Amino acid sequence: MKKAQLVFIPFPGLSHLVSTLELAKLLINRDNRLRITVLLMNFSRSKETDLYIKSLPISDSLNFIKLPECFVPPNTNPRAVFDALLEAQKPNVRQVVSDLINVERQGPLASFVIDMFCTPMIDIAKEFSVPTLVFLTSGVACLGVNFHIHTLRERDNVDPTQLLQQTEFAIPTFANLVPSYSLPSSVISKEWESLFMNFVRGLKNADGLIINSFEELESHAVHSFSSHPELAGLPIIYPVGPILTPEPKSKSVVEPDDIIKWLDDQPPSSVVFFCFGTSGSFDEDQVKEIAHAIENSGARFVWSLRKPQSKGVAPSDYSLSDLSLVLPEGFLDRTRGIGRVIGWAPQTQILAHPATGGFVSHCGWNSTLESIYFGVPIATWPIYAEQQTNAFELVVELKLAVEIALDYKVEFKGGPNYLLTADKIEGGIRNVLDKDGEVRKKVKKMSEKSRTTLLEGGSSYTYLGRLIDYIMNQI
Incomplete structure (x- = not known):
């Protein structure tokens, strides 16, 4: 039997690592000719990482190599630190891959599969004369935003100050004009210019892009890659999602079982779930506005x-x-019968519960895919990164969410651009829980599609097959 080796290089952050390894599992479950070696870099949260890796089934098809620790001089910019880490790790990756090639039984090296933030490693793949596939943990429409702005800068010499003066953009992966407030700060700000340009240049250098999304969800965006002249000549895309990530174990003030038991006692689709990702938090003024909105609703x-x-x-x-x-004085007593305030949340378990009827979310891409998969409509409240783009896509483009805010933004090292008032949040709560709302019907339909797209006949199943054919053709 012809075998093929793949070298995976994930980004050393838990959520990126977990989705990269879920992709690895998807590939080896589909085709037993594939052998995957995952190279692990210095991890800031190694205990959680080790726990997760230990939970994976041991097999010949999947193994891990921890790269030696590298010292990187401190820098106030986290991206600069990470780019320095990648440079420092290149000799280690070169050595490990040379050793792997000499292991006959694993089969020839077919490709590197790397995280979207690890594109400097394309240089090493080229040394071994193999292609690089880049795995993106965001959606297809958002990828189009990056490509479009990069092209404006490189081809048309448009600088950040000109971009900031524009109020909306015609972007090939969107059917609607995209307002400038829906673009990530990193895409249009002067401060992030060189990092942004290097990031997208890296994506354009890839031989293919594996995307955690699916054609039924982002059909306009996916089709634009084969039909729009501006996107011609870019790497081929493989939307193979939704790749849902298992929850990392974590301790919170309230035990997860306790919350699930409480949900068991609530009517179907009656509970609104507020959760803003691993990094989402608010100051006291904003917390009080949320509390008033909850109570008033x-x-x-x-x-x-x-x-x-x-x-x-x-x-x-x-x-x-x-x-x-x-919290406002007496809030916990007054709401004791109807709600729970918790710390860390077992998000997938809560979204999967029949009592959950709406999700007030920061619109991170993983959370977006989970809410669609479990059929729970979102009320959008983006915070940073590409979340404003996702919120706009969900509300305006796909009509799969209701709006609390589209333009709320917390800048890196800065505060929020405004205070979101209780009445606005309350409106979002009422809309997202509307039992007969159009959004709820659309989300239920898309939920069914998200569950069948990776089964035979679905678009992600087909794209995954094409991806494996591409890999096997390299040897």
């Missing part, structure tokens, strides 16, 4: 409320005594 709720991050430390959970200080 009278809706049942589960609210994952985290302490704001301080100096590079990720948000943490409030102790019960701290909670009463940050």
Whole structure:
């Protein structure tokens, strides 16, 4: 039997690592000729990473090599630190791959599969004369935003100040004009210019792009890659999602089982779930507005409320005594019967629960795919990165979400651009829980498609087959 080796290089952050390894599992479950070696770089949260890796089934098809630790001089910009780490790791990757090639039984090296932030490793793949496939943990429409702005800068010499003066953009992967406030800050700001240009140049250098999305969800965006002249000549795309990620184990003030038991006692589709990702948190003024909105709406709720991050430390959970200080006086007593305020949340378990009827979300791409998969409509509240683009796509382009805000934004090292008032949040809660709303019907239909796209006959199944054919043709 002809075998093929793949070298995977994930980004050393837990959520990126987990989705990259879920992609690896998808490939080896589909074709037993593939052998995958995952190269692990210095991890900031190695305990959680080790736990996750230990939970994976041991097999000949999937193995891990920890790269030696590299010292990188400190820098205030996290991206600059990571780029320096990649440069420092290149000799180690070169050595490990040379050793792998000499292991006959694993088959010849067919390709590198690397995270979207690891494109400097394309240089090493070229040394071994193999193609590089880049795995993107965001959607197809968002990829189109990056390509379009990069092209404007490179081809038309448009600089960030001109971009900032434009109020909307015609982007090939969107059917609607995209307002400038829906673009990620990194795409149009002067400060991030060189990082952005290098990032997209890296994507354009790839031989193919594996995307955690599916054609039934982003049909206009996917088709634009084969039909729009501006996107001609770019790497081929393989939308093979939704790749859902298992939850990392974490301790919170309230045990996950306790929340699930509480949900068991609530009516179907009656609970609104507030959760803003691993890094999402708000100051006291904003927390109070959310509390007033919840109380005024009278809706049942589960609210994952985290302490704001301080100096590079990720948000943490409030102790019960701290909670009463940050929430309006008496809020916990008055809402005791209808809601729960928790710290870290078992998000997939809550979204999968029949009592959950709406999701107030930051619109991170993983959360977006999960809510669609479980058929729970989103009320959009983006915070940073590409979340404003995702929110615009969900509300305006796909009509799969209701709007709380589309233009809310927290700048890197800065505060939010405005305070979102209780009445606006309350409107979002009422809309997202509307039992007969059009959005809910559309989300239910898309949920069914998301569950069948990776089965035979679905578009992601077909794209995954094409991807494997491409890999096998390299040897």
